[in-house]
Amino acid sequence: MSDIRKIAVLTSGGDAPGMNSAVRAVVVSAINSGIEIVGVMRGYEGLIDWETQPLGLADVRNINNQGGTILFTSRSERFLQKKYREQAAKNLRDHDVDALVAIGGDGTLRGAIAFQNEGINTICIPGTIDRDVACSEYTLGFDTAANTAMEAIDRIRDSSVSHGRCSVVEVMGRKRGYIALWAGMATSADAIIIPEKWDGDYDSIIDTIKAKHADGRNSYLVVVAEGVTDAPELAQMILDKTGIESRVSVLGYIQRGGQPTAKDRMYGSLMGAYAVDVLKKDKANRMIAIKNDILIDYDIKEAIDIQNNQIDSFQYELSKLLAE
Numbered sequence: 001m002s003d004i005r006k007i008a009v010l011t012s013g014g015d016a017p018g019m020n021s022a023v024r025a026v027v028v029s030a031i032n033s034g035i036e037i038v039g040v041m042r043g044y045e046g047l048i049d050w051e052t053q054p055l056g057l058a059d060v061r062n063i064n065n066q067g068g069t070i071l072f073t074s075r076s077e078r079f080l081q082k083k084y085r086e087q088a089a090k091n092l093r094d095h096d097v098d099a100l101v102a103i104g105g106d107g108t109l110r111g112a113i114a115f116q117n118e119g120i121n122t123i124c125i126p127g128t129i130d131r132d133v134a135c136s137e138y139t140l141g142f143d144t145a146a147n148t149a150m151e152a153i154d155r156i157r158d159s160s161v162s163h164g165r166c167s168v169v170e171v172m173g174r175k176r177g178y179i180a181l182w183a184g185m186a187t188s189a190d191a192i193i194i195p196e197k198w199d200g201d202y203d204s205i206i207d208t209i210k211a212k213h214a215d216g217r218n219s220y221l222v223v224v225a226e227g228v229t230d231a232p233e234l235a236q237m238i239l240d241k242t243g244i245e246s247r248v249s250v251l252g253y254i255q256r257g258g259q260p261t262a263k264d265r266m267y268g269s270l271m272g273a274y275a276v277d278v279l280k281k282d283k284a285n286r287m288i289a290i291k292n293d294i295l296i297d298y299d300i301k302e303a304i305d306i307q308n309n310q311i312d313s314f315q316y317e318l319s320k321l322l323a324e
């Protein structure tokens with residue numbers, strides 16, 4: 001019989017489609033196991049201010065299809081300071097909470113590691129559109145974001161073709177190029193610029209566009225991951241060197257919103273239920289992850305030490321080959 005009687009759940013960092021499914025699965029699994037559950041609002045901020053609400057089955061009914069997070073989220077400057085983490089830990093202890101489930105990206109995981117020092121057992125679920133939690137092959141929200149970006153780029157291309165322009169589309173991803181690679185490959189972009197592979201070779205992009213232009217093509221698509229290069233400067237360079245009118249679209253926050261895909265609902269549900277199982281086994285401070293499409297859990301300190309700044313070279317090379 002597990003010692004866990006009451007748990008808290010929060011979402012933190014950038015919101016990601018699928019977080020609601022994870023919250024729902026945590027709540028339903030906990031209640032089914034006789035565990036009381038409290039929702040912490042606005043991530044680590046709500047933990048510091050004890051902004052919470054008890055969660056019952058009715059609170060999580062019909063939320064699988066909702067974008068964003070019903071618990072709201074934040075980037076908490078205060079949680080970086082030990083005195084506020086102590087306050088948050090005191091709040092949990094004062095309310096007899098035995099463990100915390102934190103759903104978020106690698107920053108949220110770092111927060112959980114710092115929180116471990118305050119004696120709080122935290123289980124993390126990877127939720128971020130960036131797919132940048134290296135220990136896990138998948139993070140909640142990526143599939144929805146990549147599909148949203150793909151659909152937006154499809155629309156941009158319609159206009160680009162009509163006008164005979166080059167579209168430079170900037171997508172999110174923080175320091176990872178997964179959204180750019182997937183959305184770019186799915187829309188047969190002429191060039192995809194991602195941090196893991198970018199060597200600053202603007203000339204090859206210009207040469208590719210010139211060659212296609214000479215071959216009779218009239219529109220072009222370049223997908224750029226945020227932060228790698230300046231999209232307006234790139235568009236200007238394309239105009240200057242090819243004479244082709246170029247326009248920039250920054251997709252921005254539409255990539256974070258919207259109804260989650262089936263994959264994000266499914267993985268959110270699986271990970272949320274798994275997190276409660278981990279607690280029922282009296283495990284502490286674990287990171288839930290997907291490896292070879294199977295759910296596993298790591299010690300959170302081991303999880304953060306897993307680094308992977310690579311992107312699948314086969315996929316990247318194929319994206320170039322298929323950009324005919």
Ligand SMILES: Nc1ncnc2c1ncn2[C@@H]1O[C@H](COP(=O)(O)OP(=O)(O)OP(=O)(O)O)[C@@H](O)[C@H]1O
Nearest residue numbers: 013014075076079104105106107108110111114128
């Ligand atoms: N080293 C740390 N110590 C304590 N808390 C931290 C640390 N790093 C991050 N956090 C907390 O975790 C919160 C979430 O991190 P961050 O804003 O980087 O988002 P994330 O979880 O990486 O998600 P996403 O990448 O999708 O935005 C931070 O706002 C901060 O409160």
Ligand SMILES: O=P(O)(O)OC[C@H]1O[C@](O)(CO)[C@@H](O)[C@@H]1O
Nearest residue numbers: 014075128129130172173174256
């Ligand atoms: O919501 P904010 O704080 O502007 O953060 C934007 C960042 O969050 C993400 O959407 C998710 O981490 C990144 O892709 C992006 O760089």
